[in-house]
Amino acid sequence: MKKVLITGANGQVGNEMTARLRKDLGRDNVIATDLKIKEGSANATEGIFEELDVSDAKRFRELAHKYQVDAIIHLASLLSVSSEKDPVFAWQLNTGSIINGLEIAKELKAQFFFPSSVAAYGVDAMPRFNTPQDTFMHPITVYGASKYAGEMLANYYHWKHGVDARSVRFGRLVSYKVRPGQGATDYAVAIYFDAVLKSSYECYLRPDTMLDFTYVDDAIDQVVKFLNTPASQLKHFNGFNLTTFYATPEDIANSIKKIMPDFKITYKLDPVRQEIADSWPQHMDDSWAREEWGLNPKIGLDEMTEIMLTNLKIKLKAEGEIK
Known part of the structure; x- marks a missing residue:
């Protein structure tokens, strides 16, 4: 990663990720985006900030091309409880924005990352304790379904178009x-x-x-480690359990x-x-992440x-x- 666009930069993970990557890459090499600018926030005052509705594919594309980013870290989504209140909007936003980002990553030959979730599993994932990364995935919420769909879309774009598309499943940050x-x-x-x-x-x-659970600083450290892992070292690219x-x-x-x-x-x-x-x-069970890219929170x-x-x-x- 040399130049990164971050969506959902005003959120919990977005704030932390923006600050970390500006430290690593330089303030002008991290473009923070969200629906609205938060006056006085570090995102707005300590580097580049652009307003972006991730469901607006045209605007999303324009910004990525404007800054010629080589990585998109897509953190914008509607969370679980809010998604259940408006499932149609949640599905359109969460899955539609992932497709938007993957299409742009394909065009720019950029890396693409989004956070999946433990919610992608569902009630029949077994065993309930130490649940393996690869098992039955039958989510019962629209949030979980959109996250699992995102994993499958990322796999598709990787296999079909060679996009370096990656994801991890977070528990509670x-x-x-x-x-x-x-x-x-x-x-x-x-x-x-x-x-x-x-x-x-x-x-x-x-x-x-x-x-x-994972403390957010640990999560950010581990995601950055994952994104910097050479693709040749990975057997899997999506749905790594991170806890x-x-x-x-x-x-x-x-x-x-x-x-x-x-x-x-x-x-x-x-x-x-x-x-x-x-x-x-x-x-x-996070053993695949530990084995393939050195997860160590x-x-x-x-x-x-x-x-x-x-x-x-x-x-x-x-x-x-x-x-």
């Missing part, structure tokens, strides 16, 4: 820099915000709901209590989010908790939400 959104497992970010703000959290998932550790809401609460003994967690289930979370594996649950709480206290104090 955690960061203190962006507030929780509408993902089914955004509790894993919200719990830390509420711990600092209120010393308590009401969780919408069962206390025993086990899922995969660091597995945990339940109760595990995260207990980790917080090690630093904040008075923290309390209560539960009020959201059936929609619980159903989505229950359709995902409890833990993904390092930040575990307790270290992540310390990072989150320490930085959220600084962030929320600076924003006037706590003293």
Whole structure:
């Protein structure tokens, strides 16, 4: 990668990826894009930013050709809960934008990357714990279906047109820099915000709901490593499982209590989010990623908790939400 266009740059992963690649490649070699510019944000003030609706193929193409990028990192998508509220729009946006990006990558002979998800699996992926990378894929949400379709489209463009198209399946990514959104497992970010703000959290998932997690810095490091791996070294290109550790809401609460003994967690289930979370594996087998390109994340649950709480206290104090 020498010159990169990033879509969805205002999102959780996009913010972090933009900052990292500007550090690696230089500020003028990373073009951050999103629907709207956020005045004063680092994306806008510390490098090139362009407004882009990724469903607009013409604009998408114009920007990629204007800057002659050799890599497209496509992070823009509608998340799981929002997708269930408007499945037709979600499908059109999530899958349509992947095709747009793949077509442009084909034209420019550019690398293409997008994040898939644990949601691509579905309820009959077996076993539920240590679920292999290659198994039955029957997602029950439009978000998961669009992610799996994206993997298949990326494979098609690789086999048919020689596009260097790659993806990883994320579990839940955690960061203190962006507030929780509408993902089914955004509790894993919200719990830390509420711990600092209120010393308590009401969780919408069962206390025993086990899922995969990765701290966002680890995720970015591993994706950059993956993208810099020579194609000749890979047996697979898409759907690599990427995870660091597995945990339940109760595990995260207990980790917080090690630093904040008075923290309390209560539960009020959201059936929609619980159903989505229950359709995902409890833990993904990431052995192919470790073998083929050296996946090696390092930040575990307790270290992540310390990072989150320490930085959220600084962030929320600076924003006037706590003293």
